[in-house]
Amino acid sequence: MRTIFITLAALGFASLTFAVDGRADSGQYPDWSGQWQRPQGRASFDPSKPGNAQQIPYTPEIQAYFDKVEANRAEGGLKDNFSTSCVPLGMPRVMINYEIMDLMITPDVTYMWFTESNELRRIYTDGRAWPKKLEPSYLGYSIGEWRDEGHTGKFDTLIAETRGFRGPRVFDSSGTPLDRDDQSVFKERFDVDKADPMRIHHQITTTDHALTRPYVVDRVYRRAKKDIWTDTICALDTSYLILGEENYFISADGYIMPAKKGQKPPDLKYFVNSRK
Amino acid sequence: MRRLLAAVLFVTFASNAPAVWAHHSFSMFDGEHPIEIEGAVKEFKFTSPHSFIVVVVPGKDNASEIWTLEGVSPAELVREGWSSKILKPGDEIKVKLAPFRSGVPGGSWRAQDVKFKDGGALLTH
Numbered sequence: 001m002r003t004i005f006i007t008l009a010a011l012g013f014a015s016l017t018f019a020v021d022g023r024a025d026s027g028q029y030p031d032w033s034g035q036w037q038r039p040q041g042r043a044s045f046d047p048s049k050p051g052n053a054q055q056i057p058y059t060p061e062i063q064a065y066f067d068k069v070e071a072n073r074a075e076g077g078l079k080d081n082f083s084t085s086c087v088p089l090g091m092p093r094v095m096i097n098y099e100i101m102d103l104m105i106t107p108d109v110t111y112m113w114f115t116e117s118n119e120l121r122r123i124y125t126d127g128r129a130w131p132k133k134l135e136p137s138y139l140g141y142s143i144g145e146w147r148d149e150g151h152t153g154k155f156d157t158l159i160a161e162t163r164g165f166r167g168p169r170v171f172d173s174s175g176t177p178l179d180r181d182d183q184s185v186f187k188e189r190f191d192v193d194k195a196d197p198m199r200i201h202h203q204i205t206t207t208d209h210a211l212t213r214p215y216v217v218d219r220v221y222r223r224a225k226k227d228i229w230t231d232t233i234c235a236l237d238t239s240y241l242i243l244g245e246e247n248y249f250i251s252a253d254g255y256i257m258p259a260k261k262g263q264k265p266p267d268l269k270y271f272v273n274s275r276k
Numbered sequence: 277m278r279r280l281l282a283a284v285l286f287v288t289f290a291s292n293a294p295a296v297w298a299h300h301s302f303s304m305f306d307g308e309h310p311i312e313i314e315g316a317v318k319e320f321k322f323t324s325p326h327s328f329i330v331v332v333v334p335g336k337d338n339a340s341e342i343w344t345l346e347g348v349s350p351a352e353l354v355r356e357g358w359s360s361k362i363l364k365p366g367d368e369i370k371v372k373l374a375p376f377r378s379g380v381p382g383g384s385w386r387a388q389d390v391k392f393k394d395g396g397a398l399l400t401h
Contacts, residue, residue, distance in 0.1 A: 040352070078304070099351035115324070228350070228354050233323075247304070249304065251342065252319065252343075259377070261379065
């Protein structure tokens with residue numbers, strides 16, 4: 001993934017240098033390049049509220065489902081936390097930005113690389129229309145537009161809309177669901193803090209059949225004080241084992257551990273010599 | 277029966293619970309009833325999405341038990357002043373942790389809750 005990203009970066013910088021096709025010149029774009037982090041400890045989707053009190057405007061049917069998810073969590077379960085099995089975070093959860101978001105802006109595309117889940121988001125800003133058919137994906141398909149809202153002659157705001165999903169996806173690690181019909185639409189606004197260029201404001205509005213109304217959340221990303229590079233190999237480094245609806249933990253010495261009090265071991269019916 | 281080297285700490289969830297809302301969710305850990313263990317580092321995994329410290333905890337009759345301790349991501353640890361070299365095998369440490377709800381030897385920890393056995397902090401700011 002890193003190699004791909006470096007290649008994309010090279011292509012992007014090349015297009016910055018030679019953009020002479022009538023669109024805005026590269027000098028009009030903000031310098032948001034580099035690594036960005038969420039404020040420390042704010043790993044819920046709506047960082048203004050505790051993780052277990054997100055106040056998502058769910059329909060009664062979805063709220064009843066989520067109540068069951070929460071009951072499972074209280075026992076030590078991991079129901080609907082799909083990333084435990086290394087499933088991509090997808091939209092909108094990826095925007096929590098658990099570790100690092102690397103930004104790169106070109107006239108045609110803004111790239112967002114999320115190191116924690118090795119996901120690369122592309123927001124197309126080349127004026128394209130929506131494709132007639134969208135191939136569903138966890139991150140969806142994003143079309144954006146740069147604006148000069150401060151009338152300074154330079155772009156300061158990125159507006160984006162994202163559609164075309166596959167799932168399952170959730171808002172955050174607590175298993176807060178989106179509708180399984182994957183018809184979500186996200187409208188986003190990114191703009192830098194006028195008083196602090198080290199902060200980017202991000203407003204994301206979710207429209208989804210799981211919700212009774214559009215759900216608006218404001219987030220902030222801070223420029224990382226120093227570069228952080230870590231390999232993320234989820235399949236190699238995870239210590240979780242998910243079998244059906246049950247989750248277990250793999251100990252450092254290679255044994256399956258129960259995650260819940262009194263949890264039964266998995267069914268070993270195909271192991272002829274399994275211990276009784 | 278495992279032997280803990282320190283008593284259970286009756287302290288509040290708010291001041292001691294490890295990061296509950298993370299990549300995997302930490303629902304299998306009991307942040308309301310933290311405990312403290314002491315032992316020798318067997319391995320420090322500076323891995324993403326979550327880091328791990330494997331600790332050998334001495335028990336009765338020269339027996340020992342391997343504790344698997346899950347922490348936050350390397351990026352968060354770096355912000356706390358940690359690096360992949362901050363712990364090495366054999367380091368004697370004590371860790372305040374949220375134990376598994378199931379009672380097996382392991383739990384989750386925060387950077388500020390890991391100290392050398394002599395009380396020295398690991399933070400390197």
